[in-house]
Amino acid sequence: MTKIFTHDDLIRYVYEETEPDENRQIELALSEDMELLEQYHELLWLRKQMDEGMMSPSEKTIKTILDYSKAVNLHPVKE
Structure with a gap:
């Protein structure tokens, strides 16, 4: 008899x-x-798609986060 496997398996x-x-x-x-x-x-297929996905944020995203951080004074940001 073959065991029944779940999606998690x-x-x-x-x-x-x-x-x-x-x-x-x-x-x-x-x-x-x-x-x-x-x-x-x-x-x-899903694993392959995720592995090929973006691995680091764009420069625009980093700038947006740093600008937001400066605007709300969360912590000092060195440029």
């Missing part, structure tokens, strides 16, 4: 946070359950 698998035995069980379930396989592919 698949997320852990995508991020390589599962144990080897659990990996084998998930891989078996993926080979037998097309809906689960579809969810897995979607999670892989």
Whole structure:
């Protein structure tokens, strides 16, 4: 009997946070359950999209934050 895996289990698998035995069980379930396989592919795609996303703020964003900080006197800002 194949174990039923949750969405959280698949997320852990995508991020390589599962144990080897659990990996084998998930891989078996993926080979037998097309809906689960579809969810897995979607999670892989989402992870790729997030990994490729913007990693640092733009200069405009940094300037806006510093200007706001100066305006409300949250702390001294050195330029």
